[in-house]
Amino acid sequence: MSTLDTSSTGLAALLSPGTVRSTVLPVVRQQVSALEPTLARVCSYHLGFTDEHGDLSGAANGKLTRAALMTAAAQGVGLRPEDVRSQAAALELLHNSTLIHDDIIDADELRRGRPAAWKVFGASLAILAGDALQALSLQMVVDDPGPGRAEISCAFAEANRLVLAGQSREFTVRLGSGAGIAEYDRIVEEKTSALLQCALVTPALRAGSPEHVLAALRGAGRHLGLAFQIFNDVEDIWGDPAVTGKPVRGDIERRNPSLPVLAALSAGGPAGERLRGLWQAGGTTAAHLQEIADLTEEAGGRHTAEQRSRDHLDSALEHLGRAGLTPAASAELTALFDRIVNRTA
């Protein structure tokens, strides 16, 4: 499990064609360009606005998944996209702050098909740039004077806290004794679900929705994150790098908690036991990773993971149904959930 990035192309276009991108990206661009010039340069590069020399670039900006969720959820509680524009931009910035630091932590040299920010500008400036995006995100939210300001600020602060807790918990598991499935779920809920929940809940906080709506949206975000991350783990092992945009088996090479592997390990049996030895031995050659993949599949880990991802997606949609959003927004979010989890074009 690595930090998720739904880059590549096309997702935002699903949702009221171009609305998300044209609503949110100009705010992101304007806010980032107003940073101290060196920070602006690093952040604009990371976000695909510019190349390493500061010249305009046509690089991918990311799919704006969280902004798309927030925009659709806004429509679902009777708001316009503009009513949460600043928050949607802020959430994308918060997400990107974690990506910049994560690439340093994981020594990942590529992000969205280009050298990661730390490879281009050095770790020191990348640390400051990640800090600056985190700070900017929170500043945009606390400065926005609209309805629900305090509640939305708290939701962002809590999501920020949870993501960092999840990253640290994952890092600790990776270093140490390994995780069980309960620990895996907790890490994903913190690291992945928290920002998706923030995306879904923010418009409801702005609209003053009742608690049962907030609870339903939180539940939807929680299960969406789990479905997404588990599918991502399956793709890390058996996916096509041309589709995922990431090196094959990078997560298991790094011994990140991976649900197919955890499921195979907990299944026991001879394949599971051989897998345990191989997993703990730490080999990272292609042959090692292939054998881990084969044993994981043989022990039923792939099947279990695929089933769990589908179950979590079903649960996410069930919670979404309970939120009582407008039918058009519910349909839009349903399609969006499906695309987020299954990366269909």
Added chain:
Amino acid sequence: MSTLDTSSTGLAALLSPGTVRSTVLPVVRQQVSALEPTLARVCSYHLGFTDEHGDLSGAANGKLTRAALMTAAAQGVGLRPEDVRSQAAALELLHNSTLIHDDIIDADELRRGRPAAWKVFGASLAILAGDALQALSLQMVVDDPGPGRAEISCAFAEANRLVLAGQSREFTVRLGSGAGIAEYDRIVEEKTSALLQCALVTPALRAGSPEHVLAALRGAGRHLGLAFQIFNDVEDIWGDPAVTGKPVRGDIERRNPSLPVLAALSAGGPAGERLRGLWQAGGTTAAHLQEIADLTEEAGGRHTAEQRSRDHLDSALEHLGRAGLTPAASAELTALFDRIVNRTA
């Protein structure tokens, strides 16, 4: 100019003996201990609560300069220390988040006489720990439901933004073309003054003080930061490492913007010109650094810097006088300003 840390001992004791420490430290400790366990361990170590094994430690926690300023300013606008306890703790956490990251950026191996967090736990966990303290600080502020919540949240977010802008600006100057005195002042206002201003202004925001009081306190914090930083630059070159607690001439070795050097360079003359060549050549042996020190003094840089530090302290006190705080608090802050700048016991 390095990131300032007023560690060692004794400052807080000045101010209503033990009040700051006994009011603020328990909140800091409790908040940090509630972090995800690995983050809690790194942060507790950095803050001197525990050693690297997580056992209780009697290490220095820092002087709580910013908490002391906030507590005294609270008394000055008719509040009790408890009324800004959470904000005072949050400001110390924000300051410490910058120290943890700064030590990584500068590859500083020592902090408050102990190995820096990144030396003990690795850069990855230190990055996450700094992020977590930044997030926690903002969360404490936005979650606090007391008066002036929105305004205080904005003040913290702005201070956070400014510190990062200043750090990046300093880093850029260090890499590149060097700074003039105007650029130096701007960096210090961002990197050093911003948190001091936040400390002084927060109680006034809580008390609903009028704009002229806020402006006076902002001015006091601005000049206090400049006076402090310039004195620090003088101490870096000519101070006693046993008093400063830092390696002698670490800042000029690193070619950080340093006011005595900038003043000597801008003075021109033969000493200034020889200094320019030496400064740009980048030599870092003790002999090089000694020659830089001697030429800086010969060109009048030390004298100018000492004068500027005194002038800024006078201006800080002048602004403080305009804030119309209670006489007792004004006297306390006057003594505190003097001790912060001159590091008198």
